[in-house]
Structure formats: C-alpha cells, structure tokens
Amino acid sequence: MKFEIARDRLLDGLNDVMKAVSSKAAIPILTGIKLDVDEEGLHLTGSDSDITIQTFIPAEENGEQLIRTSQRGSIVLQAKYFNEIVRKLPTNDIEIEVSGHLQTHIRSGKSEFHLIGSDAEDYPQLPEIDDDRHFAIPADLLKSIIRETVFAVSASESRPILTGVHWQVQEDELVCVATDSHRLARRKTRLENAPEDDYSVVIPGKSLQELNKILGDSNDPVGITMSNKQVLFRAGHVLFYSRLLEGNYPDTSRLIPSEYKTDIHVNGKTLLQSIDRASLLAREERNNVVRFSADGSNTVEISSNSPEIGKVEEQVETASVEGEELKISFSAKYMMDALRAIEGQDIVIRFTGAMRPFILKSAEDDTLLQLILPVRTY
Amino acid sequence: MIESKPKKGRIIFHIDMNSFFASVEQAHDPSLKGKPVAVAGNPKERKGIVVTCSYEARAHGVYTTMPVWEARRKCPELIVIPPDHNRYRDASDAMFSLLRTYTELVEPVSIDEGYLDVSDVEWPGNAVGLSEEMQRRILTELDLPCSIGIAPNKFLAKTASDMKKPMGITILRKRDVPSVLWPLPVIEMHGIGKSTEEKLQSLKIRTIGDLAAAPEGFLKENLGKRGLHLKRRANGIDSRPVDPESVHERKSVGGSVTLPVDETDPAELKKTLRKLSEKVALRLDRRELAGDLVTIQIRDADWVNHSRSRTLTNAIHTADAICREAELLFDRHYGGQPVRLLGVTIGRVIDRSETTEQLSIFNYEKHAKEEPVLKMIGELESKFGKGTVTKGFSGPKSGGRQG
Numbered sequence: 001m002k003f004e005i006a007r008d009r010l011l012d013g014l015n016d017v018m019k020a021v022s023s024k025a026a027i028p029i030l031t032g033i034k035l036d037v038d039e040e041g042l043h044l045t046g047s048d049s050d051i052t053i054q055t056f057i058p059a060e061e062n063g064e065q066l067i068r069t070s071q072r073g074s075i076v077l078q079a080k081y082f083n084e085i086v087r088k089l090p091t092n093d094i095e096i097e098v099s100g101h102l103q104t105h106i107r108s109g110k111s112e113f114h115l116i117g118s119d120a121e122d123y124p125q126l127p128e129i130d131d132d133r134h135f136a137i138p139a140d141l142l143k144s145i146i147r148e149t150v151f152a153v154s155a156s157e158s159r160p161i162l163t164g165v166h167w168q169v170q171e172d173e174l175v176c177v178a179t180d181s182h183r184l185a186r187r188k189t190r191l192e193n194a195p196e197d198d199y200s201v202v203i204p205g206k207s208l209q210e211l212n213k214i215l216g217d218s219n220d221p222v223g224i225t226m227s228n229k230q231v232l233f234r235a236g237h238v239l240f241y242s243r244l245l246e247g248n249y250p251d252t253s254r255l256i257p258s259e260y261k262t263d264i265h266v267n268g269k270t271l272l273q274s275i276d277r278a279s280l281l282a283r284e285e286r287n288n289v290v291r292f293s294a295d296g297s298n299t300v301e302i303s304s305n306s307p308e309i310g311k312v313e314e315q316v317e318t319a320s321v322e323g324e325e326l327k328i329s330f331s332a333k334y335m336m337d338a339l340r341a342i343e344g345q346d347i348v349i350r351f352t353g354a355m356r357p358f359i360l361k362s363a364e365d366d367t368l369l370q371l372i373l374p375v376r377t378y
Numbered sequence: 379m380i381e382s383k384p385k386k387g388r389i390i391f392h393i394d395m396n397s398f399f400a401s402v403e404q405a406h407d408p409s410l411k412g413k414p415v416a417v418a419g420n421p422k423e424r425k426g427i428v429v430t431c432s433y434e435a436r437a438h439g440v441y442t443t444m445p446v447w448e449a450r451r452k453c454p455e456l457i458v459i460p461p462d463h464n465r466y467r468d469a470s471d472a473m474f475s476l477l478r479t480y481t482e483l484v485e486p487v488s489i490d491e492g493y494l495d496v497s498d499v500e501w502p503g504n505a506v507g508l509s510e511e512m513q514r515r516i517l518t519e520l521d522l523p524c525s526i527g528i529a530p531n532k533f534l535a536k537t538a539s540d541m542k543k544p545m546g547i548t549i550l551r552k553r554d555v556p557s558v559l560w561p562l563p564v565i566e567m568h569g570i571g572k573s574t575e576e577k578l579q580s581l582k583i584r585t586i587g588d589l590a591a592a593p594e595g596f597l598k599e600n601l602g603k604r605g606l607h608l609k610r611r612a613n614g615i616d617s618r619p620v621d622p623e624s625v626h627e628r629k630s631v632g633g634s635v636t637l638p639v640d641e642t643d644p645a646e647l648k649k650t651l652r653k654l655s656e657k658v659a660l661r662l663d664r665r666e667l668a669g670d671l672v673t674i675q676i677r678d679a680d681w682v683n684h685s686r687s688r689t690l691t692n693a694i695h696t697a698d699a700i701c702r703e704a705e706l707l708f709d710r711h712y713g714g715q716p717v718r719l720l721g722v723t724i725g726r727v728i729d730r731s732e733t734t735e736q737l738s739i740f741n742y743e744k745h746a747k748e749e750p751v752l753k754m755i756g757e758l759e760s761k762f763g764k765g766t767v768t769k770g771f772s773g774p775k776s777g778g779r780q781g
Contacts, residue, residue, distance in 0.1 A: 181738040255739055289734050355745040373737040
C-alpha cells in the first residue's frame with residue numbers, strides 16, 4: 001500500500017472516525033483505525049463495536065486531486081498514535097506506505113515515522129444492512145430531533161432499554177421518545193417519502209450524541225436505514241452505524257394526560273431564569289427540589305427551602321393561569337432541561353395534579369412535548 | 379445529688395423504652411392495653427416482619443424480626459399494626475424533651491433509647507430518686523413504660539437498663555462487675571454479636587470473666603484493637619462521654635455477616651443479601667432514617683475486600699428496596715470467587731421526614747391516589763399551621779387491625 005494525501009483532508013476524516021474509537025475497546029484491534037486505499041480514494045473506519053463510523057475521502061473532488069494512490073492496500077493503525085502523528089506532521093503533504101508485512105511509514109517534509117500496523121483482515125466487517133428501505137431527514141432537522149430528546153435518556157443501567165431513544169415510524173410520521181422514567185421527551189416529525197413499512201427501534205442515546213457531533217448544520221439529507229439489529233445514517237461521505245438496544249420499550253402513550261386541570265401560559269425564558277435562581281439553594285439537596293404554586297392569580301410562585309442554607313421565593317408573571325389552584329414540587333434540573341429543549345418564547349404548562357405527570361410545550365407548535373414527573377415531599 | 383455522687387465520678391443513666399412502638403400504639407389506643415400487639419413492617423410487603431411487640435405478645439413466643447405469618451401462628455389473637463413513624467417520632471421527641479428538662483447532656487442513641495449524664499444535675503435527693511421521678515413522669519405524662527440503668531459509665535448503664543424490664547431501675551456499680559457480669563456468657567455483653575462470640579469461643583473465652591482476665595497481647599493478636607476495648611468493657615471500664623451531638627453524626631447504617639463456609643453459590647449469597655437487607659431496614663426503621671447510597675461489601679476467601687456502591691435518585695429504607703439494589707450491585711460485580719463475608723450498607727442517611735421522592739412513570743399512579751387526602755391536609759395546614767394534621771392510622775374503627 002502506498003499513497004499520498006493532503007493532511008487537512010486526512011485530519012477531517014480522522015476527526016469523524018475517532019468518535020467511534022474507544023480506548024477501552026472490547027477487542028484489541030478496535031483500538032485501531034482501518035485504512036483502505038484504492039484508485040477511487042481512501043476509506044477510514046473506526047468502531048467500538050456499538051458504533052461504527054466509516055468515512056470516504058475521494059481521490060478527486062471538484063477537479064482537485066486529494067489522493068494519489070500508487071499501490072492499493074489496507075492496514076490498521078493504532079488510533080491514538082496515528083491521529084496525533086497526523087495532527088503534528090510538519091507539512092500538508094503526507095505519504096503513507098506499508099512495506100514488508102505491517103511496517104507502516106508516514107512521511108511528511110523531513111519527518112518519517114515507522115508505525116507497526118495490524119492486519120486489516122482481522123478488522124471486523126461492517127454490519128450488513130439491507131439498503132433498499134430507507135428514508136431521509138435534513139441534517140439540521142435531525143440534529144434538533146436529537147437535541148430535543150436525547151438528554152432525557154436514562155444514565156443508569158438499571159433499565160438498559162431506557163438508555164436509548166425509541167424511534168417509531170408509522171403513518172408518514174417519525175415519533176422519537178426518550179425517558180429516564182422521571183421525565184420524558186417526545187418529538188414528532190412528519191416525513192416526506194416515508195417508508196412503507198412501520199419501524200420501531202431503540203437507538204442508544206450515546207450513539208445519537210456522537211452522531212450529533214458529526215452532522216453539519218446544513219439541510220443536506222441524511223439517509224436512515226433500519227434493520228433489526230442496526231441503524232445506518234448516511235450523511236455525504238460518512239456512514240454511521242449503531243447497534244440497536246434489544247428489549248421492549250415501555251408504552252409511554254398512556255402517560256400523557258388527556259385532560260388537564262391547570263393551564264399556564266408563560267414566557268419560557270423568564271421561567272427558566274427563575275427556576276435557575278430558585279435551584280441555587282437546592283442544588284446540594286437530593287432531587288434538587290423547587291416548589292411551584294399557582295393560586296389563581298396571574299402570577300405563579302417559585303420557591304425553594306434548604307433548612308441549613310436558606311430559602312428563596314420569587315413571583316413570576318404569566319400570560320394566563322386557567323383552572324384549579326395548584327401546589328407542586330419538581331426537580332429544577334428536569335424543568336430546566338425541558339425548558340431549554342423547547343425553543344420559542346411562549347410555552348404552555350399543563351398540570352393534572354400534584355402527584356401526576358405534567359407537560360410543557362410551545363404555544364405555537366405541538367411537535368415537541370416534554371413531560372415531567374413531580375417530586376413528592378413528606 | 380451530692381450524697382450519692384462519688385468523687386470525680388460520673389453518674390450516667392441509660393433510658394430504654396420498653397417495646398417502644400407497641401407501647402406508643404397502646405398509649406394512643408388504650409383499648410390495646412393488656413393485649414398482644416405487634417407492630418410489623420408494611421404488611422403489604424410480602425415478607426413483613428415484626429418490628430416490635432408488646433410484652434403480652436412476647437409471652438406467646440412472638441419476638442422482633444419474626445415473620446408476621448409465624449407470629450400469627452404462635453399467637454392467633456395477635457393484633458398486627460402497621461408502623462406509624464410520625465407517631466413514634468412525636469412520642470420520642472416528647473420523651474427526649476422531658477429528659478432535657480433535667481440536663482442538656484442527653485444523647486439519643488435511637489428513637490427509643492438514650493444516655494444522660496446527670497452528674498451535675500441539681501436534685502434534692504439521690505440518683506435513684508431522680509431516675510424514679512423520670513420514669514414516673516414518662517409513664518404518667520406520656521403513658522409509656524421505660525427501664526433505667528444507673529452506672530458510672532455508658533457501658534454499665536446500658537447493661538443495667540437491660541437487667542430489669544419492663545419498668546425497671548437497676549444500679550450497676552463497678553464493684554458489682556465481678557459478681558454480676560463475670561459469670562455471664564460473653565454473648566450477654568453489649569457490643570458482642572454472634573460472630574465475635576464464635577471467635578471468642580474458639581479462643582476458649584466463654585464468660586465475660588474470661589474476657590476480663592484474658593491477656594492483652596493475646597486479645598490484640600486475635601481481635602485487634604477491638605479486643606482491648608472489649609476487655610476494658612468486661613472490667614467495667616468505659617470512658618466515652620455522653621455526647622448530645624452524636625445523633626447528628628450518623629452517616630450510614632449497615633450490617634455484615636461472616637458466612638459459615640466460603641460460599642460460591644449465588645443463590646445462597648443472595649439469600650444472605652436478603653437477610654442483611656432486612657436487618658439494615660430494621661435498623662433504619664428504629665432510627666427513622668433513609669439513605670440514597672447503597673454499598674455492598676464482598677470479602678473473598680483470601681481476605682480481599684471489594685466494595686461497590688451506587689447513588690440512587692431517591693432515599694430508600696424498605697427491605698425490598700435495599701435488597702433489590704444490593705442484588706443489582708452484586709449481579710454486576712460478583713466474579714464467582716468464594717465469599718467469606720457479605721455486607722450491605724445504606725449511606726448518606728437522613729431523617730425520613732426530610733426525604734423527598736422523585737416519582738417515576740412506573741409508580742406515580744400509586745401516589746396520585748393519595749392526592750385528595752394530601753390536598754385536604756394542605757388546606758388545613760394553610761389554615762391552622764404545619765404539623766397540625768398528620769396522616770396516620772386512626773383509632774379502633776379501622777377494621778384492618780384485627781388479626
């Protein structure tokens with residue numbers, strides 16, 4: 001194997017695939033990055049066996065030659081060292097050559113590294129996914145879908161299925177739900193060119209967070225293909241594979257109340273800042289509890305009390321309060337997470353009772369719903 | 379106070395409430411007096427166990443930690459009452475407040491026992507008279523029986539309060555130690571549990587007298603520093619002061635057990651975790667505590683200790699919840715090696731009244747059912763002040779009590 005490549009392009013590619021490489025890889029070869037080069041260009045592959053990312057750098061792009069291949073071939077190089085070496089090479093022109101069996105030479109300017117590679121034959125194959133059933137979402141929309149839901153997944157392994165986001169495709173609609181059992185985020189997206197089949201998969205939250213880092217803010221389409229065990233996102237030259245979580249996702253539709261007793265219209269940003277202040281004293285306390293009380297007037301009271309530190313009370317003006325009086329306690333963190341996820345100024349909070357889930361959404365838009373379970377105080 | 383006060387010596391009382399939870403229930407509902415009463419852990423929990431029982435129930439062979447079904451078999455007329463911790467906390471607060479009218483040096487050890495240093499109490503009589511006055515007031519003002527031990531230190535006071543129950547007053551002087559304590563088997567000594575007893579037996583130390591006479595070097599070699607402590611106690615020596623603040627320093631509640639064999643069977647080990655969880659739950663109950671840090675300890679046959687812990691969203695205290703978390707940690711970290719000792723600890727404990735519970739999508743419906751009652755309490759409290767209304771189990775009219 002022997003080729004020349006521009007350093008900046010190689011670095012861009014490495015940046016993407018490095019996101020899948022873990023220093024605690026389950027099998028030793030996965031601490032490496034696989035390079036496959038031929039006359040078409042260079043494929044880079046990184047994986048931690050849950051996530052696999054492959055990126056392609058074409059030999060030629062817009063009439064500009066990026067790679068000059070003199071001998072095709074494959075090699076696996078230690079990700080940690082290869083990435084650092086490329087980052088620090090003195091010039092933008094790099095030559096990579098594998099001589100003998102696994103001896104790899106990386107040359108740039110007057111610098112030459114010898115790196116011992118591993119046999120590419122030992123590197124796991126890419127997951128096989130039947131590619132003819134897929135749908136597409138613009139990259140920027142996909143990023144907001146991830147941002148609005150993934151924060152609500154569970155950080156604890158006690159119910160592994162809840163560490164993922166439930167993606168359901170049915171009737172031209174993608175419904176994404178994440179819950180850690182204490183709060184829930186649900187995002188509905190209408191699909192153009194929806195697949196004919198219904199899908200129901202659970203994608204690990206961590207995979208979506210990594211995908212979010214790789215996607216650009218353009219409206220270029222991202223192709224999405226689902227199988228029983230894997231999901232593939234295809235964005236430009238990048239292929240992003242993720243393992244799916246096995247098991248039944250709990251039915252969350254029954255959680256969303258059908259009728260409400262107290263409706264509050266309020267400026268989301270004002271409320272967020274008020275909750276943030278009230279939580280200052282509650283931060284050290286378990287569950288980070290703030291109290292919320294609506295007494296029928298147009299203001300609501302946010303308060304918090306930590307016996308050994310002090311207390312805070314604040315009145316927040318609302319656009320309207322309708323329905324029954326209400327006193328409820330909840331986690332300031334969950335409330336702030338939900339308010340940050342909902343963009344737009346005017347939000348609606350709907351309560352059904354002090355011990356029941358309540359929902360938050362934008363006043364103008366029903367696609368995103370945030371649900372929070374209250375805290376019971378004794 | 380002057381006449382009975384030895385030079386420079388201290389006078390320590392240990393107050394031990396007699397079958398506290400059951401007595402509080404009998405005080406609250408006098409129709410229960412003279413009847414076998416057991417307060418048992420949440421009867422909805424499948425494995426409810428007796429937390430405390432009245433002396434009438436003890437006469438039938440019912441004892442603390444006995445499963446409810448077994449207790450009912452021993453004593454068919456047993457009246458089983460679910461615990462009402464608010465009620466016990468109130469009674470306990472009242473009891474300690476009464477004691478604090480005599481001295482600030484009151485150290486609550488748990489909800490139903492505590493030490494007093496009465497050395498400097500101004501009292502026109504002797505220590506026995508003072509203890510009789512306290513016992514009488516607790517009985518007449520709070521309708522609760524207690525036993526009091528009088529001694530020059532905590533260890534002897536605690537030993538003394540245990541000697542006559544219920545409603546006993548016992549004086550234990552240091553000079554009584556050889557005749558009263560030394561003939562007893564070591565297990566009778568406070569601070570010695572089953573595993574220490576076994577260890578002492580293997581060292582041919584059978585009575586408290588044997589322990590008192592055992593050479594220091596020998597004890598230190600076999601039991602470490604603790605051996606020396608135990609020897610001092612066996613000789614009636616204990617210099618711990620009565621510390622009113624110590625109750626606030628408790629950070630964790632736990633239990634551990636040395637297994638009879640180096641165990642490798644996960645089913646056996648889980649059975650042990652279950653038993654330990656019940657023990658820890660009982661200890662948390664007695665002190666009205668809950669905590670959100672669960673730790674398990676595994677000591678393997680090579681004496682290597684492993685401990686694993688997890689912080690939970692909500693503080694827990696029930697045996698089921700503790701056992702579930704302990705098993706989860708065990709399943710994730712146990713590597714199949716032979717186990718010599720298992721331990722379960724609940725850390726970051728706080729008073730149960732200060733806990734909050736983050737509801738989940740799996741359990742909120744249970745709490746939602748209580749909404750109407752809670753709302754009513756809230757309305758009453760906003761009218762009459764906090765604490766005027768508490769949720770609880772009302773008088774004899776509630777039918778579930780007969781059993």
